Amino acid sequence: MLVNLNKVLPAARKNKYAVGAFNFSNLELAQAIVQAADALGAPVVIQTSEGAIEYGGMEYLAAIGHVAAQIHEKIPVVLHLDHGRDPALVEKAIKSGWYTSVMIDVSNLAYAENVRITSRIVEMAHERGMSVESELGPILGVEDKLRSTEAAFTDPKQVKQFIADTKCDALAISVGTAHGLIKYPRGVTPKIDIARLEEIAAISSIPLVLHGASCVPHVLLERIHEKCETLNDCSRAHDAVGVPEDQIQRAIAAGISKINVDSDIRLAFTGAVRQELMTDTDITDPRKLIGPGRDAVQQMVSDRIKLFGWK
């Protein structure tokens, strides 16, 4: 059943679990995510980034999302636009009527500009029964040398006013995570600023969202590394470091209600497909290559939904 964020996040907030929000850009990833959620009877957010839309097309991806929600009618499924940075694209997603929720992410702009653009999007989305996630304090990535530094962390003093000014439904905050596989530079201990998060949670009247939350577990990395010597392309993966599981659990206890995961999906999928390619060079049927990727993603998503406290 397709719903918006307001149908799933308040219960998560009240009962101290987080709803998993997983990125997809093709049929197999969408299937893996909703099948994992359905097997656990869990609510789930399936989301497409601007890049995913560029790759797959909004119409194709939205159609996949709708069919997934129809087939898995017993669980609440939110079809969400992730990191809408271009207001024109966010407007297109709203007007299309396909999405049930959008994120407007102009947190890189000055506060007043962020408020101006976000509140306009909120008005437009609310008229159509859609929810809006916004971002205060940019969540960057270390891969492009734009590491989320403390200077960019969400300022608790701005939170109450931002929510009042924009009327958004969920708020993504920057508290020490980063997008991508390499979240912390070498020698830096992976850590979420829990004190800041608690302070924000005490102020915020709406559910909070944690981005850049992939754990980048060893077991997935090892699958990628296994064939490293042959492929000679794993220098980036060797530096990979994610958010430790215990930090994720502390963040949920401190007040996070939605958790975004994409990098772990990429890792799980690529590791499994790479194994197939390297172990059986006779395979030419794409289904035989991609199918194991889908299974690996389903397992990983299931692990995350449980880690996020769904029982």
Ligand code: G3H
């Ligand atoms: O938040 C970021 C997601 O990982 C999206 O990544 O823009 O490469 O699709 P992408």
Ligand code: 13P
């Ligand atoms: P990861 O790169 O940690 O998976 O974060 C994904 C994300 O925040 C998508 O919005």
Ligand code: ZN
């Ligand atoms: Zn994100």
